[in-house]
Every structure is written in C-alpha cells, then in structure tokens.
Amino acid sequence: MTAKSLVLGQTLEFLSNPFHVPVEEATRVRPKGAVLVEGGLIAAVDEADTLRPLYPDAAVVDYGDALICAGFVDAHVHYPQTGIIASWGKRLIDWLNSYTFPEEMRFHDAAYAAEIARLYFDLTLSHGVTTMVSYCTIHPTSVDAFFAEAQRRGQRVVAGKTCMDRNAPEGLRDTAQSAYDDSKSLIGKWHGVDRISYAITPRFSPTSTPDQLRALGDLWSEHPDCLMQTHLSEQTDEIEWVKGLFPEARDYLDTYEAHGLLGEKGLYGHAIHLEDREKDRLKEVGAGLIHCPTSNTFIGSGLFDMAGLMAQGQRVGLATDTGGGSSFSMLRTMAAAYEVAHLRHNSLHAAHLMWLGTAGSAAALHMEQQIGNLKPGLEADLVVIDLGSTPEIAQRRDRAQDIWEAVFPTIMMGDDRAIQDVWINGKPALSAIAKPA
Known part of the structure; x- marks a missing residue:
C-alpha cells in the first residue's frame, strides 16, 4: 500500500487566471486546509476536518498557519x-x-x-x-x-x-x-x-x-x-x-x-x-x-x-x-x-x-496538468511559506485584514527564511540541505 501524507496549513488553490477574472473567483484559500499526498501526487485538497477522518492512517504533517501552495x-x-x-x-x-x-x-x-x-x-x-x-x-x-x-x-x-x-x-x-x-x-x-x-x-x-x-x-x-x-x-x-x-x-x-x-x-x-x-x-x-x-x-x-x-x-x-x-x-x-x-x-x-x-x-510551459497548482492528480511539489518569518513581516501580517494582505508583506520583504518547507515529488526535501545562515 502506498503511504499517504496529510499536509495541513492554509492552502492556496487557483481556480482560474486572476488576470482574467476577479481574485475572489480565481482563488480558494482554506485557513485550515489539507493536501493529501500519495505516490508523488496530490490525491485530494479540502478542509482538514473533512480529510482527517477519511484518511486516519495518513501521516500528518501540520504546518499550523503557514501557507501551502504549489512549488x-x-x-x-x-x-x-x-x-x-x-x-x-x-x-x-x-x-x-x-x-x-x-x-x-x-x-x-x-x-x-x-x-x-x-x-x-x-x-x-x-x-x-x-x-x-x-x-x-x-x-x-x-x-x-x-x-x-x-x-x-x-x-x-x-x-x-x-x-x-x-x-x-x-x-x-x-x-x-x-x-x-x-x-x-x-x-x-x-x-x-x-x-x-x-x-x-x-x-x-x-x-x-x-x-x-x-x-x-x-x-x-x-x-x-x-x-x-x-x-x-x-x-x-x-x-x-x-x-x-x-x-x-x-x-x-x-x-x-x-x-x-x-x-x-x-x-x-x-x-x-x-x-x-x-x-x-x-x-x-x-x-x-x-x-x-x-x-x-x-x-x-x-x-x-x-x-x-x-x-x-x-x-x-x-x-x-x-x-x-x-x-x-x-x-x-x-x-x-x-x-x-x-x-x-x-x-x-x-x-x-x-x-x-x-x-x-x-x-x-504547457505543464499545467502536471505542476503549478494544488489540484488532485497534479504532482506533489509544494512550498510551505511562513507568513511571519521576520519581526518586520510578522508585525505587518498581524495587522492584515485578509489573507492577501497577510501574504503581500512576505512577497515584498521575504527571502529564504520564509520558506518553511519544500516538498518535491511527494516528499519533504528542504531537510536534505543545510539552509544558508
């Protein structure tokens, strides 16, 4: 039986191109979301409370309020x-x-x-x-x-x-x-x-x-x-x-x-x-x-x-x-x-x-059916982003009125310290290297 992992955090999915439709229609953010990973692929994306009872034997990796999106x-x-x-x-x-x-x-x-x-x-x-x-x-x-x-x-x-x-x-x-x-x-x-x-x-x-x-x-x-x-x-x-x-x-x-x-x-x-x-x-x-x-x-x-x-x-x-x-x-x-x-x-x-x-x-790259999104059937390449990786970013995030206002300071001021973890082909990979000091 293929091992399953249930990756928990805030999850970001793209439903459409936000340049072409309003952001609220193009995106789905789950504050307490989960990504089920199996055999190197994304098997499911849903609320954590929905997926946890369905897969009680899955190894749970909980990233708290970190943002999980495609690599x-x-x-x-x-x-x-x-x-x-x-x-x-x-x-x-x-x-x-x-x-x-x-x-x-x-x-x-x-x-x-x-x-x-x-x-x-x-x-x-x-x-x-x-x-x-x-x-x-x-x-x-x-x-x-x-x-x-x-x-x-x-x-x-x-x-x-x-x-x-x-x-x-x-x-x-x-x-x-x-x-x-x-x-x-x-x-x-x-x-x-x-x-x-x-x-x-x-x-x-x-x-x-x-x-x-x-x-x-x-x-x-x-x-x-x-x-x-x-x-x-x-x-x-x-x-x-x-x-x-x-x-x-x-x-x-x-x-x-x-x-x-x-x-x-x-x-x-x-x-x-x-x-x-x-x-x-x-x-x-x-x-x-x-x-x-x-x-x-x-x-x-x-x-x-x-x-x-x-x-x-x-x-x-x-x-x-x-x-x-x-x-x-x-x-x-x-x-x-x-x-x-x-x-x-x-x-x-x-x-x-x-x-x-x-x-x-x-x-x-014509690879949207393989990578680039949290979507069942796509390859499980994920990045886990700490939205409070430095004191200056954290204090700005704490004032945010919505998820996008919380994400934006990390885009503008974030660096490798914001990268909490990386999954490649369904496996955590960041621990395999020594992060630069």
Whole structure:
C-alpha cells in the first residue's frame, strides 16, 4: 500500500487566471486546509476536518498557519551563471562578454558542471523553487550534469544545450551541424526520462547564423513535443544589432519565425520592446512570454508591459533569469514584478504575483496538468511559506485584514527564511540541505 501524507496549513488553490477574472473567483484559500499526498501526487485538497477522518492512517504533517501552495516554477534561468550572479555594472552585451562567456567556458569540465549543478539546486530549493527551465552551455556535459542532478532529486525540470555559432568566443561556438547533432543526441538521452524535458535552445539570434537557426527549427519540427527557448527584444541596442545582422527580417521575432522557431511551445525570454506585429504573432501561436523583472532592472533593459500583454491574452510566465537576474528567490522576483508594473502605472495584486510564480509559469510551459497548482492528480511539489518569518513581516501580517494582505508583506520583504518547507515529488526535501545562515 502506498503511504499517504496529510499536509495541513492554509492552502492556496487557483481556480482560474486572476488576470482574467476577479481574485475572489480565481482563488480558494482554506485557513485550515489539507493536501493529501500519495505516490508523488496530490490525491485530494479540502478542509482538514473533512480529510482527517477519511484518511486516519495518513501521516500528518501540520504546518499550523503557514501557507501551502504549489512549488515555485522559474521559467527562465541560466544555471551556469550561478557563480557570477550580481556582477557589477554592465549592460547586456558587455555583461555577456565580461562575465557570462568566461564562466561558461568552464563547463566543458564535467566535474565543474556537476559541482555548480549541485550548488544551484541547493540554492533554488532553499527558495522554494521546484521546477525551472534552464539554459546550459554549448557543452553537452553541462546538460548531463544538470539533468543528472535533477534526476537524483526527483525534480521536474526543463533544460537544453545553448547553441551559438557566431559572435561568441572560440571556445563557446559550435556549428549549425554540431548544434543539431548534439541537441538531437541529448533529446534521445534525456527527454521524457523520469521528470525531465528537453528544450531546444538557440541563445538568441545574434549568436546564431541563419544556417544554425534553420537547423534548430528543423530539429524542433522533428520533435514538436519539446519546448524551444530563446531571448527576444531584451534591450534596444540588442534590437538594433539584430536589425543589422538580419536586414531582411521584418522585426526581431521574424528572425526566429523565418527559420521555424516560432510556435506554441516556444518560450521567449524578456519580450520587453515588442512591435505590434510581434505581439499579434505571439498571441496567434500561443507562445510563452517570460517576464524576468530583477534582470530587466539590474541590467537596465526596460519595463515589461504586464497589463497590456495580459489584456491581449498573451501567455506569460515569471522567472529569475539568474545570473542576469539578481536573486534566486521567486519571492524577490514577484516583488520586482510588482515594482516594474507600478512604474508602468499598474498595481499587481498579491494573487497575480503568486499565480505568475506557480500556475502561470506552469501554463507557459504547457505543464499545467502536471505542476503549478494544488489540484488532485497534479504532482506533489509544494512550498510551505511562513507568513511571519521576520519581526518586520510578522508585525505587518498581524495587522492584515485578509489573507492577501497577510501574504503581500512576505512577497515584498521575504527571502529564504520564509520558506518553511519544500516538498518535491511527494516528499519533504528542504531537510536534505543545510539552509544558508
């Protein structure tokens, strides 16, 4: 008989997208709720008083008044940049040349890649992240290291070999053919194994020739169940660079579209400075736009138009973009999303922010039937959030008039101390690592 666990606390479920319907219709919060976990899945979500007598043999884990929700889903990261997070003072192209590329050169070493993968997963676990979509480096060893560590921990992850055949150092360039061959081999080795998915990964148009983009577009057409991830319209000088490299393109998005790299399962990081045609085509195909607010402010990229894109019906996820982003914390990322929206004269509700970091990102990855919510049949990846983790947060929570007013201070001021526990694949996982002091 499969062991059952009954996890007690305040439970947060999303019934719909709170950007599209009122918050009270989109969410359900049970002050004394319970999540029944069995065989790595969520078997039931209900009132604790309802479930306890139905499952008297279940192991009870009581988190008191802590908030239990789906584990955070970080939709755009660069795990090889763990060691260079918060590097000073550069815009995108200079930042890549000064910090990113020298660090990524080191990932030809399988032992180094494995070391950083372990560190990255420890750090993200301490912040309640249970699924992420990562760029690796051009080296297949970097992909193997990431997936092997995720497999050891039982995590649902997505990643891919970054492909670049121009405008990068010699040690970080592949070719159109080797990018195709390496990616195809890695898909065969890892895609669909346990909780692992592969993403075909051209870094961005400036570092791929048309031949390479076409080869990766062909590969995607051969493996349409894979995701495809890249960058789009992050900075204005980047856009001008793209125009110079692709003079025949209608716009930045067209550099992907013309080569078979626009589709429903495409993830387009940043998407700040979009033209009308680009917005229309992204909406038409149902692609995912990934908002990376700490990165966009840290590197000085611009302000993502959350209100406008949501009103248009775009599919939007949320991401740290570490290491261009300045924090591994999805709470800090939600706070930055709030601040960016405010600068565009729009206030995001706490429910909007929590949805973006869980169900919204899961939907952007087309994984809403697997992760991102407290719903029977979904995988039991949970985060348990202490809503009074520091004295300043606790005193503000104590004045709250409702649950959202209690959650918001943790979004704005919380860090890893707010992460009371994390469940991955139906098992508590946070105790497996030493939390940073």
